[in-house]
Amino acid sequence: MAELAELGDPRSREINERHGDDHAVNLGNLRALAKRLKTQQDLARELWATGDSAARLLSLLICRPKSFDRDELDTMLRQARTPKVQDWLVNYVVKKHPAVEELRLAWFADPDPVVASAGWALTTERVTKRPEGLDLPALLDIIEARMKDAPDRLQWAMNHCLAQIGIDHPAQRSRAMDIGERLEVLKDYPTPPGCTSPYAPIWITELVRRQLPDKSR
Incomplete structure (x- = not known):
């Protein structure tokens, strides 16, 4: 979370807020961090639980989609109120789920x-x-x-x-x-x-x- 906070930048927040999102992290930087972390399902769940949008986006990049159950994904979607978090949840996780x-x-x-x-x-x-x-x-x-x-x-x-x-x-x-x-x-x-x-x-x-x-x- 501290590393995500350091990646935050006012210009990115301004751009994201125009699209209804509420985080300040450049998505390219977020993907680079995810590439370094690799898949970590337990960490993904912890990041999601913070409620922070940048943390949730990172969570969706490092999670193992099939490790969630159906009801868990339903709950996550109802928690994902910003467009980018919902979009990534649907495209990166739900579409890969049985x-x-x-x-x-x-x-x-x-x-x-x-x-x-x-x-x-x-x-x-x-x-x-x-x-x-x-x-x-x-x-x-x-x-x-x-x-x-x-x-x-x-x-x-x-x-x-x-x-x-x-x-x-x-x-x-x-x-x-x-x-x-x-x-x-x-x-x-x-x-x-x-x-x-x-x-x-x-x-x-x-x-x-x-x-x-x-x-x-």
């Missing part, structure tokens, strides 16, 4: 929008990598009905799912585009030069274009 599908289904239907956003993130992973068994039209029904008024983090996760359905599933692309155009979610989101807008119709169009063969070759 109970990932069980957790996806439970979180997807959770009344807490922050928890539900994790369920949508895992659903988006399935849309892209393992769509067999998913009812894509039903997912689009939910997005169409709820995304416009969803809280920010849940709205972002649902919008990502909408875009990936349009990108990865041509049969659903026209409807996904239509939903995005009518709801106009993130249409005016400030997008840096060289980056793709998160507005679903632009996102879908650009990613599909990149997938098409270059006719000049």
Whole structure:
């Protein structure tokens, strides 16, 4: 914890706070520390228990994902209230766990929008990598009905799912585009030069274009 405190820097805190995070450690420095520590499950649990966001991020880098049980991961997600901690927990730990599908289904239907956003993130992973068994039209029904008024983090996760359905599933692309155009979610989101807008119709169009063969070759 003392070493993490020494790594803290005001500039990093300022940048992180813009994204809803509350720690002051540069993520590159955090990864370097994790590389030195290597996997240490007991230490990972101790770091998580501190409640400190930087410590929890470090915990997720040095833990052994399959050593957590299903209920432990559910509790951890409900404790992970900042975007980066939740994102790393879902991507670095939950996705590697045998109970990932069980957790996806439970979180997807959770009344807490922050928890539900994790369920949508895992659903988006399935849309892209393992769509067999998913009812894509039903997912689009939910997005169409709820995304416009969803809280920010849940709205972002649902919008990502909408875009990936349009990108990865041509049969659903026209409807996904239509939903995005009518709801106009993130249409005016400030997008840096060289980056793709998160507005679903632009996102879908650009990613599909990149997938098409270059006719000049």
